[in-house]
Amino acid sequence: MNTSRWARLFTWQHMNKNGEEEENKEQEPKEKKKEETTKLNWKEWIIDSSEEYYYTWLQIMILPICYNWVIIIFRTCFYAIEEKFVATWLTLDYICDLFYVLDTVIGFRTGFLEQGILVRDLSLLKKRYMRSSRFKWDIASLLPTDLLYLKLGIHTPLVRVNRFLRTGRMNEALDRMETRTSYPNTFRVAKLMLYIFVLIHWNACVYFSLSNYIGFGADPWVYPNISDPEFAATRRQYFYCFWFSTLILTTVGDTPPPEREEEYLFLVADMLIAVLVFASVVGSMGDVISSLRDRDNVFFPNHELVKGYLRSRRISKELQKRVNDWYQHLHINKKITRENEILQHLPITLQTAIAVSVHLPTLSKVTIFQNCENSLLEQLVLKLTPQVYSPGEYVCKKGDVGHEMYIIKEGKLAVVADDGVTQFAVLGEGNFFGEISILNIKGNKSGNRRTANIRSIGYSDLFSLSKEDLTETLLEYPAAKRLLEEKGRQILTKMGMLEETDEGEGEVEKTEDKVKRLEASLEALQTKLARLIAELESTARKMMQRVEQLELQTEGWEGIVAEGAQGEIEEREKVKEREIGDGEGEGERKKEDEEEPEVEGERGEGDGGEESLGEKEKNVGGNEKSEKEKEETGEELIKTETQDQKRDEI
Numbered sequence: 119m120n121t122s123r124w125a126r127l128f129t130w131q132h133m134n135k136n137g138e139e140e141e142n143k144e145q146e147p148k149e150k151k152k153e154e155t156t157k158l159n160w161k162e163w164i165i166d167s168s169e170e171y172y173y174t175w176l177q178i179m180i181l182p183i184c185y186n187w188v189i190i191i192f193r194t195c196f197y198a199i200e201e202k203f204v205a206t207w208l209t210l211d212y213i214c215d216l217f218y219v220l221d222t223v224i225g226f227r228t229g230f231l232e233q234g235i236l237v238r239d240l241s242l243l244k245k246r247y248m249r250s251s252r253f254k255w256d257i258a259s260l261l262p263t264d265l266l267y268l269k270l271g272i273h274t275p276l277v278r279v280n281r282f283l284r285t286g287r288m289n290e291a292l293d294r295m296e297t298r299t300s301y302p303n304t305f306r307v308a309k310l311m312l313y314i315f316v317l318i319h320w321n322a323c324v325y326f327s328l329s330n331y332i333g334f335g336a337d338p339w340v341y342p343n344i345s346d347p348e349f350a351a352t353r354r355q356y357f358y359c360f361w362f363s364t365l366i367l368t369t370v371g372d373t374p375p376p377e378r379e380e381e382y383l384f385l386v387a388d389m390l391i392a393v394l395v396f397a398s399v400v401g402s403m404g405d406v407i408s409s410l411r412d413r414d415n416v417f418f419p420n421h422e423l424v425k426g427y428l429r430s431r432r433i434s435k436e437l438q439k440r441v442n443d444w445y446q447h448l449h450i451n452k453k454i455t456r457e458n459e460i461l462q463h464l465p466i467t468l469q470t471a472i473a474v475s476v477h478l479p480t481l482s483k484v485t486i487f488q489n490c491e492n493s494l495l496e497q498l499v500l501k502l503t504p505q506v507y508s509p510g511e512y513v514c515k516k517g518d519v520g521h522e523m524y525i526i527k528e529g530k531l532a533v534v535a536d537d538g539v540t541q542f543a544v545l546g547e548g549n550f551f552g553e554i555s556i557l558n559i560k561g562n563k564s565g566n567r568r569t570a571n572i573r574s575i576g577y578s579d580l581f582s583l584s585k586e587d588l589t590e591t592l593l594e595y596p597a598a599k600r601l602l603e604e605k606g607r608q609i610l611t612k613m614g615m616l617e618e619t620d621e622g623e624g625e626v627e628k629t630e631d632k633v634k635r636l637e638a639s640l641e642a643l644q645t646k647l648a649r650l651i652a653e654l655e656s657t658a659r660k661m662m663q664r665v666e667q668l669e670l671q672t673e674g675w676e677g678i679v680a681e682g683a684q685g686e687i688e689e690r691e692k693v694k695e696r697e698i699g700d701g702e703g704e705g706e707r708k709k710e711d712e713e714e715p716e717v718e719g720e721r722g723e724g725d726g727g728e729e730s731l732g733e734k735e736k737n738v739g740g741n742e743k744s745e746k747e748k749e750e751t752g753e754e755l756i757k758t759e760t761q762d763q764k765r766d767e768i
């Protein structure tokens with residue numbers, strides 16, 4: 119069941135790569151295939167240069183091109199062979215020509231990408247091909263130069279020399295093969311050998327022709343007399359020439375010294391070519407070796423460098439031996455510890471797909487990952503770091519601070535006592551450990567310290583997962599976290615290192631947390647309420663005081679008004695008496711009448727009458743103010759509340 123789950127994940131990765139089209143294909147493959155075959159319209163048929171069949175076609179094209187490169191010169195120089203097998207040669211020639219024609223047709227129908235989308239418009243493809251330099255070479259290589267046979271005779275295969283002009287296509291094929299092959303270095307060496315072979319072959323053919331021109335057996339340098347039965351056979355002729363050519367071009371030497379000028383010229387030209395060949399062979403081999411070394415350096419940590427360091431630091435022989443053994447183990451067993459670095463330039467989806475397929479067998483055995491979500495696994499696989507431990511080496515020691523947990527890919531590890539011998543448990547493939555100290559399990563008496571010593575019994579391959587990576591991942595996957603914690607708690611309980619109150623009480627913990635949170639909120643609310651009540655009380659008190667003040671002021675004002683009225687009555691009586699006694703009293707009274715308001719005003723000033731009026735105004739104003747105050751107090755309350763909220767939030 120678990121395996122099928124993993125298989126599904128793996129398939130899903132592939133589906134991602136190939137996009138939704140693949141998905142649909144899987145759903146209805148037969149129907150689609152049928153549709154495709156019925157729909158395939160040769161007139162509108164387009165070839166996609168990224169497809170497999172285009173690649174295959176390129177590989178096929180290597181054959182006719184190579185044929186022309188090798189056979190045309192061969193037939194030209196070794197005329198006996200040309201004459202003997204003329205029908206075969208002509209058949210092969212025209213088969214090759216057919217391939218050339220097909221390749222040209224394909225050129226007209228090869229789609230190209232515009233803004234990442236394959237252009238399928240035939241007229242556009244045609245235009246593009248005809249404008250390309252490839253078209254010119256293709257047409258030149260197809261020119262019917264064979265018609266010259268009519269003039270020069272059938273045994274002049276050199277008229278087909280324009281067929282070499284298709285070489286660009288062969289280079290394209292070889293380049294593509296080099297990119298796609300899993301053994302690029304071997305391929306490069308093979309390609310170099312092919313070029314050298316063709317060169318030696320050409321040289322051999324020219325040597326034979328030159329010997330013929332000078333005269334077979336004319337001197338020790340040229341090809342021996344073909345009338346000699348030993349050198350008469352065509353096969354012998356070719357092999358002798360090839361051997362002679364190899365001697366010269368590989369600068370092995372040991373060839374008879376030239377005697378004639380033509381021979382000197384030929385040899386000098388050959389020597390120059392030989393220097394180039396030698397240089398390119400040495401250079402290419404050097405490239406291959408250094409690229410192999412580069413690969414090794416990326417695959418495996420640099421042993422030479424570490425060796426030098428250990429020597430210079432005078433590290434003990436015993437420790438040096440341990441390091442050397444570790445390196446040896448990596449090399450012999452082809453263990454790669456720097457996988458993440460090697461793949462870092464790939465897009466993340468490809469990295470995940472590779473990591474899933476590489477780590478699939480191991481992770482499928484890890485119990486906690488067997489039922490977890492695919493996305494969790496995807497996140498985890500990219501964070502795993504391969505590590506190799508030697509026999510007897512400690513992966514972690516009791517009391518150390520834990521920084522990572524481990525998953526066992528291969529090998530056996532023991533949970534050992536401090537003496538290093540007594541084994542409490544043996545962990546194997548698919549087991550994991552080191553999670554307790556990095557999970558912050560509640561009630562764990564050892565905190566973030568390792569609870570046990572873990573020792574590698576033999577060589578063991580582990581994946582380490584850092585605390586940060588694990589915590590970050592588990593934040594989004596609480597179920598997986600609970601599972602890990604549960605396992606940790608079981609071990610801690612066995613060891614008696616889990617505090618009683620917290621023992622397996624996940625639910626209780628939750629409730630306690632909730633209660634604590636509620637209590638905290640309640641406290642905050644109570645504080646708010648108390649503050650509001652205090653504010654209210656203070657406002658009420660202020661209001662009371664103001665009302666009292668107003669009352670007092672009103673009372674005072676009434677008393678003054680009463681006093682003022684009594685004085686006026688007395689004054690009038692006095693005036694009446696004066697009117698009776700004094701005839702001029704009229705004018706004065708008028709004066710006094712006119713002055714009356716001023717007197718009132720003065721009075722008011724004297725006994726605080728204006729103040730009371732002012733107070734009245736103030737009261738009106740005061741009422742407004744009290745309204746404002748109320749509003750302000752309200753505002754203040756709101757402000758206080760907001761501040762409280764903010765404080766609570768903080």
Ligand SMILES: Nc1ncnc2c1ncn2[C@@H]1O[C@@H]2COP(=O)(O)O[C@H]2[C@H]1O
Nearest residue numbers: 520533543551552553554555568569570
């Ligand atoms: N008895 C045990 N059986 C299996 N694993 C154990 C046992 N005791 C400790 N471990 C593991 O050893 C690890 C040591 O480091 P940690 O304490 O982080 O986490 C510990 C557990 O994962």
